[in-house]
Amino acid sequence: MKETHDSPDDSPDDSTDDAQDERGVEVVDARGLACPVPVIRLAQHAREATPGTVVEVWATDPAAAADVPAWCRMRGQDYLGARSCTAADGSVWTAYRVRVGGAAAAPGLTP
Amino acid sequence: MANPSPDGPVDGGAPTAEPPPAGAAQGHRAVLDASPGPLHPVARETLAAAVDAGWADPRRLHREGRAARRLLDDARAVLADGLGVRPEEVAFAPDGPTAVRWMAEGLTYAARRRGARVVASAVEHSAVLVPARHAAAAAGEADLAAEVAVDHLGRVDLQAWAGAVARPGTVAALLQHANGEVGTLQPLAAAHEICRAVGVPLAVDAQASLGRVPPPEHYDVLAGDASSWGGPGGVGVLVVPTRTRWLRPGPADPDAGLNGPSGHHPWVPLALAAAEAWQQTAATREADAAEAHLLVDLVREAAAAVPDVEVVGDPRERLPHVVTFSALYGDGEALVRELDRRGFAVASGSACTSSTLEPSHVLAAMGALTHGNLRVTLPLASVSPRRAEDVRAFTAEVGPVVAAVRAELGADHL
Numbered sequence: 212m213k214e215t216h217d218s219p220d221d222s223p224d225d226s227t228d229d230a231q232d233e234r235g236v237e238v239v240d241a242r243g244l245a246c247p248v249p250v251i252r253l254a255q256h257a258r259e260a261t262p263g264t265v266v267e268v269w270a271t272d273p274a275a276a277a278d279v280p281a282w283c284r285m286r287g288q289d290y291l292g293a294r295s296c297t298a299a300d301g302s303v304w305t306a307y308r309v310r311v312g313g314a315a316a317a318p319g320l321t322p
Numbered sequence: 323m324a325n326p327s328p329d330g331p332v333d334g335g336a337p338t339a340e341p342p343p344a345g346a347a348q349g350h351r352a353v354l355d356a357s358p359g360p361l362h363p364v365a366r367e368t369l370a371a372a373v374d375a376g377w378a379d380p381r382r383l384h385r386e387g388r389a390a391r392r393l394l395d396d397a398r399a400v401l402a403d404g405l406g407v408r409p410e411e412v413a414f415a416p417d418g419p420t421a422v423r424w425m426a427e428g429l430t431y432a433a434r435r436r437g438a439r440v441v442a443s444a445v446e447h448s449a450v451l452v453p454a455r456h457a458a459a460a461a462g463e464a465d466l467a468a469e470v471a472v473d474h475l476g477r478v479d480l481q482a483w484a485g486a487v488a489r490p491g492t493v494a495a496l497l498q499h500a501n502g503e504v505g506t507l508q509p510l511a512a513a514h515e516i517c518r519a520v521g522v523p524l525a526v527d528a529q530a531s532l533g534r535v536p537p538p539e540h541y542d543v544l545a546g547d548a549s550s551w552g553g554p555g556g557v558g559v560l561v562v563p564t565r566t567r568w569l570r571p572g573p574a575d576p577d578a579g580l581n582g583p584s585g586h587h588p589w590v591p592l593a594l595a596a597a598e599a600w601q602q603t604a605a606t607r608e609a610d611a612a613e614a615h616l617l618v619d620l621v622r623e624a625a626a627a628v629p630d631v632e633v634v635g636d637p638r639e640r641l642p643h644v645v646t647f648s649a650l651y652g653d654g655e656a657l658v659r660e661l662d663r664r665g666f667a668v669a670s671g672s673a674c675t676s677s678t679l680e681p682s683h684v685l686a687a688m689g690a691l692t693h694g695n696l697r698v699t700l701p702l703a704s705v706s707p708r709r710a711e712d713v714r715a716f717t718a719e720v721g722p723v724v725a726a727v728r729a730e731l732g733a734d735h736l
Contacts, residue, residue: 251731
């Protein structure tokens with residue numbers, strides 16, 4: 212969690228799974244879901260996404276901070292970082308950014 | 323999950339519509355979570371005898387008190403001999419985590435005029451990290467608790483360690499002998515040399531290792547827990563060599579001659595049982611560790627053969643009896659419950675299995691997957707005579723159990 216700023220426009224209540232926001236980043240909304248579901252949602256989304264797409268996973272589960280980067284490492288995806296978000300109603304979550312594609316077909320990579 | 327009652331059908335109680343457990347033999351429990359493990363059977367006999375012979379207050383001058391005092395002295399002498407130190411350098415604490423906490427407190431208090439900064443690896447026990455962070459937060463100086471990163475095997479980064487302990491105001495360095503979650507042994511000799519060069523004492527947490535590998539030699543204070551060598555719960559052990567500047571806060575202990583530097587004397591029967599367990603375990607340690615090492619290799623191989631399962635921790639420089647692995651898209655709680663239903667007691671470092679709902683800080687610090695985690699800690703063979711067959715049965719279950727739990731989440735084809 213490197214930076215904190217307000218979430219872009221959409222309020223947490225009307226955002227939907229797999230919404231595409233205006234910056235060309237595809238959002239996987241996994242807030243309120245416990246591990247390993249946020250990573251499963253990310254993997255499901257990544258399978259359908261065009262290679263090179265940037266996917267942002269929104270999660271409240273503290274395990275996502277370790278597990279999203281670990282998934283990227285194991286699946287050969289690019290982990291781009293995380294930021295803290297706060298909605299107008301005060302709810303907080305973390306957005307993890309991943310560029311999917313590339314070496315996606317190579318599971319089990321070790322560091 | 324399938325069996326919400328922890329003591330349900332597994333023990334042969336209520337009838338159930340579920341299929342019979344496929345894994346461990348009918349009615350047998352395969353205990354693969356020995357942190358803490360069951361009491362050593364000989365220590366159990368000693369404990370029962372000592373309850374009769376050593377119940378009295380060892381400070382009393384009457385015959386019963388003197389008998390208790392003799393037993394406590396014997397226990398201390400056995401532990402000192404085993405740890406390669408003098409009896410007056412051995413002290414007790416109410417349990418391992420308290421011994422670890424006191425170990426750090428004694429160093430920082432003794433050095434309070436020189437500073438308050440403490441350095442610890444990022445994978446230390448929470449009994450180290452939580453008080454250190456709390457003290458730093460209370461003082462409003464985050465730098466008073468420095469956490470040194472580890473590599474992907476869980477080994478402390480010695481270069482960063484050297485930089486951290488050399489910072490002015492550092493009064494204590496804290497490093498474990500081995501990690502109890504992933505088994506990785508720390509480079510204690512090198513870390514201690516670095517500390518000595520800058521005059522910072524090294525406190526070593528040996529809670530996970532004592533009784534399983536030879537005791538550490540490179541430390542300025544040492545802490546352990548009798549349950550790691552088959553002893554009873556409720557016995558923490560401290561080694562404070564006379565050369566080390568170490569002092570617990572608070573008034574002087576009027577019974578220092580009995581208690582040693584920690585100011586605590588344990589219930590004598592527990593101390594004697596701890597010493598008995600030490601003797602029993604030390605006598606078979608090498609053979610036990612060699613067998614455990616091979617059994618853990620079997621678990622590592624079986625886990626690594628399951629698709630998208632990562633075995634965590636150093637494959638060679640490790641404790642003989644500990645292994646951890648994480649299954650991508652697995653649910654740690656579901657894995658533990660499914661194995662329990664099949665007759666296996668196994669731990670997990672996943673967030674969903676912890677009381678705080680936080681994942682294991684050890685796995686996170688290593689960059690390992692925290693979900694779908696399972697942790698095997700083998701009991702001593704003398705405590706669990708069917709250990710080898712339990713492990714073999716477990717290796718046959720890992721693949722099917724991971725597959726079943728993934729399928730439940732619809733994650734079996736990702």
